[in-house]
Amino acid sequence: MAAAPVVPVAYQASPPTVPDWLNKGDNTWQMISAALVGMQGMPGLVILYAGLVKKKWALNSAFMALYAFAAVMPCWVLWAYKMSFGHRLLPFWGKAGLAVSQDFLIPQATLPSTRYVNGNFTVQAASPLYPTATMVFFQFAFAAVTVILLAGSVLGRMSIKAWMAFVPLWITFAYSVGAFSIWGGGFLFQWGIMDYSGGYVVHLASGAAGFTAAYWVGPRLQVDREQFPPNNLLLALAGAGILWMGWTGFNGGDPFAANVDSSLAVLNTHICAATSLLVWTFWDTFFFKKPSVIGAIQGMITGLVCITPGAGLVQGWAALIMGIASGSVPWYTMMCLSRILPFLQKIDDTLGVFHTHAVAGTLGGALTGLFAHPDLSALFIVVPNSRGAFYGGRGGVQFLKQLVGASFIIGWNVIVTSIILLAISKFIPLRMPEEELIIGDDAAHGEEAYALAGQGAREISTYNNMQLQNASGFEL
Numbered sequence: 001m002a003a004a005p006v007v008p009v010a011y012q013a014s015p016p017t018v019p020d021w022l023n024k025g026d027n028t029w030q031m032i033s034a035a036l037v038g039m040q041g042m043p044g045l046v047i048l049y050a051g052l053v054k055k056k057w058a059l060n061s062a063f064m065a066l067y068a069f070a071a072v073m074p075c076w077v078l079w080a081y082k083m084s085f086g087h088r089l090l091p092f093w094g095k096a097g098l099a100v101s102q103d104f105l106i107p108q109a110t111l112p113s114t115r116y117v118n119g120n121f122t123v124q125a126a127s128p129l130y131p132t133a134t135m136v137f138f139q140f141a142f143a144a145v146t147v148i149l150l151a152g153s154v155l156g157r158m159s160i161k162a163w164m165a166f167v168p169l170w171i172t173f174a175y176s177v178g179a180f181s182i183w184g185g186g187f188l189f190q191w192g193i194m195d196y197s198g199g200y201v202v203h204l205a206s207g208a209a210g211f212t213a214a215y216w217v218g219p220r221l222q223v224d225r226e227q228f229p230p231n232n233l234l235l236a237l238a239g240a241g242i243l244w245m246g247w248t249g250f251n252g253g254d255p256f257a258a259n260v261d262s263s264l265a266v267l268n269t270h271i272c273a274a275t276s277l278l279v280w281t282f283w284d285t286f287f288f289k290k291p292s293v294i295g296a297i298q299g300m301i302t303g304l305v306c307i308t309p310g311a312g313l314v315q316g317w318a319a320l321i322m323g324i325a326s327g328s329v330p331w332y333t334m335m336c337l338s339r340i341l342p343f344l345q346k347i348d349d350t351l352g353v354f355h356t357h358a359v360a361g362t363l364g365g366a367l368t369g370l371f372a373h374p375d376l377s378a379l380f381i382v383v384p385n386s387r388g389a390f391y392g393g394r395g396g397v398q399f400l401k402q403l404v405g406a407s408f409i410i411g412w413n414v415i416v417t418s419i420i421l422l423a424i425s426k427f428i429p430l431r432m433p434e435e436e437l438i439i440g441d442d443a444a445h446g447e448e449a450y451a452l453a454g455q456g457a458r459e460i461s462t463y464n465n466m467q468l469q470n471a472s473g474f475e476l
Contacts, residue, residue, distance in 0.1 A: 021108045023129035026257045030134050033253025037141035040246035042069045045148045048239025050449065052294070052351060053155055054224060055231035056440025058449035061155045064163055065148045071167045072144040080143065080171050081136050084179035087112050091187040094180045105133040109256075111184060128256040138253060143175055145250075146202045152351035153210030156220045156228070157437055160444060162428045166420060170209065174416045178205050178409050192383040192398070193405035194372055196265065197254040199309025199364040200409045207358025208413040211349055216421040217430045219348035221437050228350075231449075233293050240297045244273060247304045251311035254380075261379045265312035268319040269304065275323025276303025283331050298334070298356055302326040305360035310368030312380055314388075318371035322364065329363050330355045362406045369402035 018024075042065070050062040072080075082097035089095040099105065109132045128135060147167055154163075178201045181188040195201055219225060230236060252266040280299025284292045306326035307319055314322070334355040338344040344354075372388035389396040421430060436443040 016106075019108075021127075021129055022131070023257075026128065027130035027134055029258035029262070030128070030130055030138055030253055030256065033249030034134070034138040034141050036246045036249025037138070037145060037253070038069075040243050040250065041141070041145045041148045042066060044239050044242035044246055045145070045152075046239070047235050048243060048297075049152065049155060049351070051232040051234070051236030051239060052230045052297075054228050054440075055450065056442075057156045057224075058231050059441040059447055060160065060444050061151075062449075063445065064151045064155065064158075064160065067160075067164065068147045068151060068167050069144045071164070072147060072171055073140060075168045075171050076140045076143055077136065080176050081139060083172070083176035084143070085111050085135075085139060085184045088180075088185060092177050092181045093186070094176070094184055099132075099136050105136065106131050108132070109135040111135075135256075139179075142198060142202055142250075143171055143179070146175055146198075146206050147171060149203070149206035149353060149357055150210040150213065152353045153214040153349045154217050155350040156224055157431055158213075158217045159429055159432050162217075162421075162424050162430045165424050165428060166213075169420045169424070170417065173420065174209060174413055175201075175205065177412055177416075181408070182405070188405050188408065190383075191401060191405075192381070192386055193401055194313060194368050194377070194381065194386065194398070195309045195365065195405070196311050196313055196368070196380065197251045197308045199305065199361045199368070200405060203305045203308060203357040203361035204365070204406060204409050205413050207353050207356070207361060208410045209417040210353040211347060211358060212414045212417040213421060214349045215347050216418065216425075220350065224437075225348060230294065236297065237293065240300060244300055244304065247273070247308075250304075251308060255312060259379075261312040261376065264376070268311050268314060268316060269307050271316055271319040272307035272323040272326065273300050273303035275320055276300065276306065276327035279324050279327025280331050283328065283335075287335075295331075298352065299327050299331070301356045302330040302360040305357055306364035306367070309361070309365045310372060313368060313372040313376050315371070315373055315376070318367075318373075321371070322367050325363060325367060326360050330359045333359050358410075365402045365406055366399060369396075369399035372398070 046062045046065045046069075049065055050058045053061045077099045079096040079098070081099040083089075083094045086094040086097055109128045109130060111127075147170060150170070151163070180186045182193055182195045182201050183189065193200070220228070247269050248266050251269045252262045254265065255261045277296050277299040280302070281291045281296050284290070284295040303323050303326045306322050307314075310318070310322070333344075334352050338352075338355070347354075349355075368388065370388045370390050372386065372391070374385070374387035374391050377386040387398065389399045424430065431437070432444060441448050
């Protein structure tokens with residue numbers, strides 16, 4: 001008699017590979033969302049930065065983003081994930097710990113501090129129906145994108161060695177505090193601050209920290225500030241497209257399930273982004289008589305950022321209003337106020353991260369405090385009676401709470417980013433030497449982004465000459 005076929009463990013519909021609590025649909029969507037968010041950073045922001053900057057800085061800008069994406073991962077699994085989403089150490093910080101063992105990664109995901117406590121009344125956030133490994137990867141992608149966004153403020157002059165030291169320190173002492181305070185069960189979570197998917201934790205933090213870093217690192221060379229044409233707008237558009245479509249996972253993955261709120265968040269995301277792009281383009285055309293491709297990219301980004309804190313909390317008509325606001329207010333601060341206010345003129349924010357992320361993130365958080373629908377809020381937020389002021393939110397209290405929450409994120413990131421950079425400057429110069437600033441990529445990396453007609457035969461750099469000599473035993 002023939003033996004019964006052996007079913008591989010991976011395909012058995014029972015533990016340990018498919019425990020009773022696992023929802024395959026939720027797990028699949030969460031992994032896809034994590035991959036989409038990760039692709040926003042690598043390759044999305046990598047090629048967006050490479051295309052938007054001056055030719056001599058294309059490679060350096062791309063490498064800063066690439067390095068940050070990689071450097072966050074070991075920090076995240078060795079200590080920062082639990083500082084952001086683990087057990088409470090302080091009202092604004094979780095206890096550091098490892099997230100690398102199977103005993104931690106395979107069981108059902110839980111966020112231990114995400115319970116609302118008011119006297120004897122306690123509400124615990126529902127546990128996602130997938131393993132902790134999925135949650136760790138998903139949240140890593142957010143942390144990595146945040147620090148890459150910050151880099152946009154200091155492109156074209158920050159020392160790559162200083163940047164290498166900065167990334168793990170900033171993730172540890174700045175990002176983890178905002179993440180725990182609002183998402184991980186910290187004091188802003190308990191207070192009912194609404195940040196659906198990172199308008200404050202990701203965008204306001206990166207904008208405030210980036211602007212602060214730009215102050216301490218100092219401006220680009222004057223010639224670069226005056227003439228900084230994008231070297232490849234088509235490449236930048238490709239990066240912007242990855243960023244836009246990747247936001248489907250950025251906001252759609254934050255209910256931690258493939259549910260109705262996830263679908264609403266995705267639709268609202270694209271409504272706001274498209275509206276914001278069109279409004280920004282309208283203002284460019286109205287005042288400057290020509291639509292700008294760079295302006296369209298900026299408008300797209302501000303729309304995506306603005307809807308992020310309220311993506312699954314507001315109705316579609318509110319997403320339209322938020323798109324109009326995000327295409328107008330950051331446009332005004334970037335195109336008008338930055339030419340009037342001395343401190344905006346003095347601080348050299350290379351890609352305008354302050355406007356596209358800090359201003360748009362604050363705007364989105366404030367508008368969420370107005371338009372968050374109580375029924376939609378109840379689908380996501382464990383704090384009872386969460387609603388925007390438009391729906392009777394206790395006389396605008398939620399709106400004021402949103403502004404206070406934004407103030408904390410700004411204040412913390414300004415202070416901590418300053419301390420980190422001042423400490424690094426004691427050991428590593430924050431800026432490249434003058435000669436590297438003049439030359440760019442070839443001086444900083446011994447490589448260049450392009451070898452166009454007639455340039456491929458140019459003299460090989462000293463650095464690459466040494467590399468080839470060591471590898472082959474002969475000198476070119």
